[in-house]
Amino acid sequence: MKCRKCKAPAEVSLPSHNTAFCRECFAAFFSGQVEKAIRHHEMIKPGERVLVALSGGKDSLGLMLELAKQGYDVSGLHVDLGIPVSSAAARAKVEGFCALHNLSLRVVELEKEGLPIPDVKRYINRPVCSACGKIKRHWFNRVALTEGYQVLATGHNLDDEVARLFANTLRWDAGYLSDQGPCLPSENGFARKIKPLYRLSEFETACHAFLNGIEIHTAPCPYSGGASFTNHKRLWADLEHQSPGSKIAFYDGFLKRGRPAFAQQEEEQGPLLAPCERCGSPTSTGLCGVCRLAVAVSERRAADPNRDPRG
Amino acid sequence: MKCRKCKAPAEVSLPSHNTAFCRECFAAFFSGQVEKAIRHHEMIKPGERVLVALSGGKDSLGLMLELAKQGYDVSGLHVDLGIPVSSAAARAKVEGFCALHNLSLRVVELEKEGLPIPDVKRYINRPVCSACGKIKRHWFNRVALTEGYQVLATGHNLDDEVARLFANTLRWDAGYLSDQGPCLPSENGFARKIKPLYRLSEFETACHAFLNGIEIHTAPCPYSGGASFTNHKRLWADLEHQSPGSKIAFYDGFLKRGRPAFAQQEEEQGPLLAPCERCGSPTSTGLCGVCRLAVAVSERRAADPNRDPRG
Numbered sequence: 254m255k256c257r258k259c260k261a262p263a264e265v266s267l268p269s270h271n272t273a274f275c276r277e278c279f280a281a282f283f284s285g286q287v288e289k290a291i292r293h294h295e296m297i298k299p300g301e302r303v304l305v306a307l308s309g310g311k312d313s314l315g316l317m318l319e320l321a322k323q324g325y326d327v328s329g330l331h332v333d334l335g336i337p338v339s340s341a342a343a344r345a346k347v348e349g350f351c352a353l354h355n356l357s358l359r360v361v362e363l364e365k366e367g368l369p370i371p372d373v374k375r376y377i378n379r380p381v382c383s384a385c386g387k388i389k390r391h392w393f394n395r396v397a398l399t400e401g402y403q404v405l406a407t408g409h410n411l412d413d414e415v416a417r418l419f420a421n422t423l424r425w426d427a428g429y430l431s432d433q434g435p436c437l438p439s440e441n442g443f444a445r446k447i448k449p450l451y452r453l454s455e456f457e458t459a460c461h462a463f464l465n466g467i468e469i470h471t472a473p474c475p476y477s478g479g480a481s482f483t484n485h486k487r488l489w490a491d492l493e494h495q496s497p498g499s500k501i502a503f504y505d506g507f508l509k510r511g512r513p514a515f516a517q518q519e520e521e522q523g524p525l526l527a528p529c530e531r532c533g534s535p536t537s538t539g540l541c542g543v544c545r546l547a548v549a550v551s552e553r554r555a556a557d558p559n560r561d562p563r564g
Numbered sequence: 565m566k567c568r569k570c571k572a573p574a575e576v577s578l579p580s581h582n583t584a585f586c587r588e589c590f591a592a593f594f595s596g597q598v599e600k601a602i603r604h605h606e607m608i609k610p611g612e613r614v615l616v617a618l619s620g621g622k623d624s625l626g627l628m629l630e631l632a633k634q635g636y637d638v639s640g641l642h643v644d645l646g647i648p649v650s651s652a653a654a655r656a657k658v659e660g661f662c663a664l665h666n667l668s669l670r671v672v673e674l675e676k677e678g679l680p681i682p683d684v685k686r687y688i689n690r691p692v693c694s695a696c697g698k699i700k701r702h703w704f705n706r707v708a709l710t711e712g713y714q715v716l717a718t719g720h721n722l723d724d725e726v727a728r729l730f731a732n733t734l735r736w737d738a739g740y741l742s743d744q745g746p747c748l749p750s751e752n753g754f755a756r757k758i759k760p761l762y763r764l765s766e767f768e769t770a771c772h773a774f775l776n777g778i779e780i781h782t783a784p785c786p787y788s789g790g791a792s793f794t795n796h797k798r799l800w801a802d803l804e805h806q807s808p809g810s811k812i813a814f815y816d817g818f819l820k821r822g823r824p825a826f827a828q829q830e831e832e833q834g835p836l837l838a839p840c841e842r843c844g845s846p847t848s849t850g851l852c853g854v855c856r857l858a859v860a861v862s863e864r865r866a867a868d869p870n871r872d873p874r875g
Contacts (some may be wrong), residue, residue, distance in 0.1 A: 422733060423810070425817035427825060484806055488799055495795055499734070506736035514738060514825040 265460050269497045276464055283461050286452040287319050294436035296447040297325060297404055304402040304444070306393050307331045307350075307358070309343035309470035311462035312408030314350050316450055318465060320406065321356055327406075329358040330396050332389050335369030336475060343470040350467065359400070361392045368547050374476060376553040377546060381476050384546060391543040395534055397444035409448040412455040415500045416485045418507055431519035434508055441526045442535030452501065455486075576771050580808045587775055594772050597763040598630050605747035607758040608715055614638045615713040615755070617704050618661075618669070620654035620781035622773035623719030625661050627761055629776060631717065632667055638717075640669040641707050643700050646680030647786060654781040661778065670711070672703045679858050685787060687864040688857060692787050695857060702854040706845055708755035720759040723766040726811045727796045729818055742830035745819055752837045753846030763812065766797075 254263040256275035263273035267282075274282055291297055303320060307313045307329040320327045331347045334340045344360065351358040363369045368388055374381040397405045414435070421429040435451040437443075450458055462469055492499045528534070529541035536542070554560050565574040567586035574584035578593075585593055602608055614631060618624045618640040631638045642658045645651045655671065662669040674680045679699055685692040708716045725746070732740040746762040748754075761769055773780055803810045839845065840852035847853070865871050 423814050423817075425814075425821040427821045430825075484803075488802065491799065492795075503734055503736075506734075510736040510738045514741075514829045517829060518825045 301403040309346040335364040346470040431515035612714040620657040646675040657781040742826035
């Protein structure tokens, strides 16, 4: 197979786009998709500082590298979850990556913040994945706001976005359907949230990381019982196989014709927000959700006769 | 396996409902689902006359039998498409069924109306299935209105409805999403359209027809290149298998939380309708779509040197 653009031997075949590329032309394709996403949704304005959430996986590290190459003012933020073995390994990949590419990195250690995920798992009676997601989003947003970033970028790819949209659609969850998208405006104390990889499939972001020689953290989280949305991702792989382009058509169609209907309905229904009494993050209650978690973990740890000595 | 209700040997297993029934209890379950649909959506008011569209398949004949058993004032309407062999076979099943159960039947012959489907296929340059559907709906509605029926019932089951909703959702077709549902109100010259089987799966309507000994027309239409929505039906079979109850949850969730958002948006955007100049059916153009088809077929047939002698 030959590269559709320059006729050199192809290294990546992309059936959704009915094409194949050599290494250089794939890089140009990848950059083009990111540029298109940023331009079309006005994700980053001139002079804005961008904080990139780095987990250590292919998507977040690939995004960071691409935004830096395109000349944006980017800094990385890694949240060290404090999970034995796993968190140190992920953090090492992120630190190695940023050092290699001379990119600035800020690390938040949940251990130091009183909320290591093992304690959340032990003391909080709710699914640990949802609490962990909430805590990470809290810190992404808090660092963005307190350290002068206008934009918070995450590495969600097309498969992530389609699987999430599909789950929200199966439930017809009007609240989520009114504001899922690749660019959520800055408001109510939240930084603008952008997903510049939303037009690229998981396969494409994996190829990008591989072809750029990025060393990534690949081990699944020891606390997740299998990746979320796995069945839906398989179902969408079948739909895409039967009809290439289905995923982006579903997602783009939602942005154009689905979301506006739900957004109109949800308008004026948003809760009033005020700064959290403890950390200053916007919240509709006196203490924000993450500070309430931190207080609960700290109380229960103190009362636990078998507690980990580090507590 | 035993009947969940009366402990007799079960004849039908229904994993979606996590149950199994003997013949009598399945009949009660089936009736209950139809009653629930009719009551919940106020499909039929006391004293109203119901026209049931009968294709000759399991769904439409099963619906007719059930509505008659429940005491509704029902008459059948069969549209004879004029397709060689196939149409005569379907019509014979419908006529035999109505004679056996002493139910009144009206037959519209498209041959006599100048629009036999073979001529539509031959002379009209658009997919024959969509034209055929349009012509059938036209006649269902026209007979309902001109012969004093307030309600038009069709045999669409849950799988039909979910497959159609899914296709409309994949495209985010706001127009269709604003008015798909099991009960469309009478307005603008259209009879109220109801789908009393929408809570029952294809497997359940098939069991109902089989257990009631209904002789049905099963041959696929010779003009359809494979049933529509087949891939989507398979995909939904997988989802239902993984998570029983997914189909009805998706459809009910749409009715409660999805459709209202689109309906609100589409309000006041409907076209102005006036009676068709030729047949009196409501239309937004001078001549309705089916009369335009009839005129086109008649002109092209007259100009065709190789035309079928019956024309």
